[in-house]
Amino acid sequence: MTKSLAEDIREKLGSCTATERRAALALLANYPVLGLGTVAQFASAAGVSSPTILRFAARMGFSTYAALQTRLRTELEDQLKSPLAKGPESAAEPGVLDFADIACTNISDTFRQLPRTELEAVVALLGDEKRTLYLLGGRFTDALARYMAAHLRILRGRVVHVAGQEGNWRDYLVDMGRKDVLIVFDIRRYQSDLARLSVAAANLGVTIVLVTDSWLSPIASVATHVLPARVSVPSPWDSSAALMVIAETLIAGVTAADPERSKRRISMLEVYRDDDDPKRRSGRTGEVPPKDLADPQA
Template sequence: MASVAKTVKQRIQDELEGLTRSERQLGSVLLQDYPMGGLQSITKLAAAAQVSTPTVIRMARKLGFDGFPALQEALREEVAAQIQKPISKRDAWIVDDETEHPITRFAQAVWTNMRHTLERLDKSMFDAVAQLLADTERHLYVVGGRITRSNADYLFNHMQIIRPNVTMLGNSANVWPQYLLDMDESSVLVIFDIRRYEAHLEKLAQVASDRGVTVVLFTDQWGSPIGKSANYTFHALVEAPSSWDSTIALQLISETLIAEVQEARWEESKERIEELERYFSTTRIFRSHEA
């Protein structure tokens, strides 16, 4: 089964409180330009962080590596994983054991993803985002990438029922500037982006952030470059025995947010749902239980 070892970024974040002032300074530099900042020479990295080279080595060991070269190797592996092509992903999961049914093997991988995602989830951030999404004074915009568009669409469909002022951005990036015109400091933009990260989504996040929009990112364990523009970032493990990544762990977070927002706005949401059902009945879109 594929490794679910923590990324270097996660190790830094986990150890932050136990680092010395110089090491925290170094950690900040590494996170600001992640992962490329850690791939430069040890002397250049030390100079950029204004620390000594022994500090770089000491911090690498605190993070669980034998030294700085081992830390860099871990970063290189992360970069390679981020740009991995679908065919390569499948090859990495090929096993000789034919005794285990494919659905069992896939389910075990997905369960591992969900378990590790939940272990690393910042619950206070989850609560803050839930509160943000429940605030109808804030116009909510949602967008996804080539693979994650279905996740974005799912969130949009449910949020639109629960609360007003929700917009799903069109599939074509050419029309996004028209949505940006209406975004301001009171807006929230939710973006789904997993490897291989999409440049047009990154640009959208940058421009939206510059306009004061609050950006919420759903991404994988390595982290989309959009994280630099995001106010809140949910990381979920996505590797599965397939040519394609699994977004089930991301969907778990998304659906829980939907449930939490509905609970926070239950009285208002109940009225909207009841009215919506009347429209469904009037237009006969769905079959009646009495039919």
């Protein structure tokens, strides 16, 4: 998979017959779109007959035309996902800057494809204090559930972080009802335990919000709202940065949805804070500007 099918075609061009070559050239001319339609379309665009297209596909090493199409599609998918996978030029240093850049691209792409209406619907859901909110995450994404819960708990009551072992999760289920909301974070190497809980919750009529990767966790099939994010980075691990920005966007949305309540609750909780540094230290970088949580600026 390291080299594009286009290159492959160019190489094998010599071993093609005359009309097959026309087919190949037509495909290369508008690659890969031409190969994504039907054989007949391909054939007429190349000015040859259908069987020639099939023979061409066979010569390229595909046992069936569908196989060629699949190859084309996956290739296109990869290419669209990481716009940096241009030619075969491998950047000398795939190091640190790339990683951050790609994480940024992921976030941009994620939000470009996230429908606003979905976000708004979820924000409305999360802002509704009559619904109990349950947050759940996987091996790594549990941290996100926790992070989001920590914020939401300040903004509203009835926020539950489903933590601990799967065995204990069932205990949460008994309290879930039709009006409640389960927010699940699940990215690839999808965890079947999360799916189990989600399905059980769905059967209870719980509204399920799924934050996942662009391949969609199987939980999508029982979810009411799905927020997919880009997670691929040049590392064996996936990046949850985009997931986190989604979480933060939702938090910001809930905060802004009812500014009065947010302000009130935030300042109330400020009173209880004891972990703030009591003795502000003197002359650091300019001023240390603690964001005044009691006075939302947006």
